[in-house]
Amino acid sequence: MTKALITGITGMVGSHLADFLIENTDWDIYGVCRWRSPTDNVSHLLDRANRKDRIFFRYANLNDQVSLISVVNEIKPDYIFHLAAQSYPQTSFTAPIDTLNTNILGTCRLLEALRLAMHTDTSYKPVIHVCASSEVFGRIPADKKPETGIHEECPFHPASPYAISKTGTDLLGRYYAEAYGMTVMTTRMFTHTGPRRGDVFHESTFAKQIAMIEAGMIEPKVMVGNLKSLRTYADVRDAVRAYYMLVTINPIAGEYYNIGGSYTCEVGDTLNTLISYSTMKDKIQIVTDPERLRPIDADLQVPDCRKFKAHTGWEPSIPFEKTMHDLLDYWRARVNKGEVFLTR
Structure with missing residues (x-):
């Protein structure tokens, strides 16, 4: 049986990747998470996990080498999707050491665990x-x-600091391919979003605030940061399909790819789109919150994805409007369940 290992399975991308693999393959899926990881994003998978029906959870931590070695040696996965990270750029300004340790050294620890397993068993590739x-x-x-x-x-x-950590992650992936002959490929995914997106990211906090406004939980004011940043958006469900194609269509050791959607706009336009879907659109005010501004910003995030598309044939298929509708409906559903949120 083919086995896939997903680090960060409880995140937005990891949970959608698990959904995709369950629906589109016959693989067994092993999800690595920390013992304290919230399971909200994978709650719909827990019954299958309890029945040991193709989905299995394993506890490990990128900052603990022994746990990674144990998981790799137990599972010997055929495919590894390394998605786990400290993934919020704003937090990295206040927690740079944790970000660098988790993302750079954590990636190194995982790749070392895999390298050692391959050294012990030369048939393992x-x-x-x-x-x-x-x-x-x-x-x-x-x-x-x-x-x-x-x-x-x-x-x-x-x-x-987040971007610096991901630069190290990127270079480590290529180094292990070149130095040890490991089939490692690196991706630079541009902005991708949809249901289960964390509320610390701009389009998701906009959607959450709008859903809370509609429910009367907060005043009709959406707090924002930099609205001038230019972004190209992809749907997370298109992103995980790309990741599957990456590892299954002629994988080339050491290659690196830009992947992204086809819809580009300023963050302010994204906000206006979400507001236009709201039952409160005529009452919502937009208020700049200085705490949401980064010291410096990556503000021209428009990708050229021709290399990846030429290699795999991948194309984004979900329109920006559906992504935004689904994101807003995701937050409406959570608000309607009576959940209480930090207003961030």
Whole structure:
């Protein structure tokens, strides 16, 4: 039986990837999470997990080498999707050491666990996806941005400790491929969102606040940060399909790919789109919150994805409008269940 290992399965992307693999493959899926990881995003999978029906959870921590070695040696996964990370750029400004440790050294620990398993058993040859980020490109000046968008060979200029950590993650993936002959591929996924998106990210906090306003939980004011940043959006469900294609369509050790959607707009336009879907659209005010502004921002995140598309045939299929509708409905459902949230 083919086995896939997903680090960070309880996150937005990891949970959607598990859904995709269950629906579209016959693989067994092993999800790595910390003992304290919230299970909200995988609650619909817990009954299957309890019945040991193709989904299994294993406790490990990127900051604990022994736990990673134990999981890898127990499972010997055929495919590894390394998605776990400290993934919020804003938090990285106040917790840079934790971000660097988790994302750079954590990735190194996982790759070392896999390298050691391959050294012990020379027949073991897993395919490994290391998830970096478009944030590695950081602040590309407008006059330096290629007309076709940010391509793979654009220089890195990370604009946060998070982005620096993902630069290290990216380089580690390529190093282990080149130095040890491991089939590791790295992706720089641009903005991707949809249901289960964490409320610390701009489009999700907008949707959450709108849902809370509609329910009368907060005043009709949406608190915002930088609305001028330019973003290209993909749906998370298109993103996980891309990750599956990455590891199953002629995987090439050491390759690295930009992946992103096809809809580009300013963050302010995203906010206006979500507000236009609201029953309170005529009453909502927009208020800038200084605490939501980054010290510096990666503000021209427009990708050139031709390399990945040419290699795999992948194309995004879910329209931006559906993604935003589904994101808003996700938060409406949570609000309607009576959940209480921090107003962030």
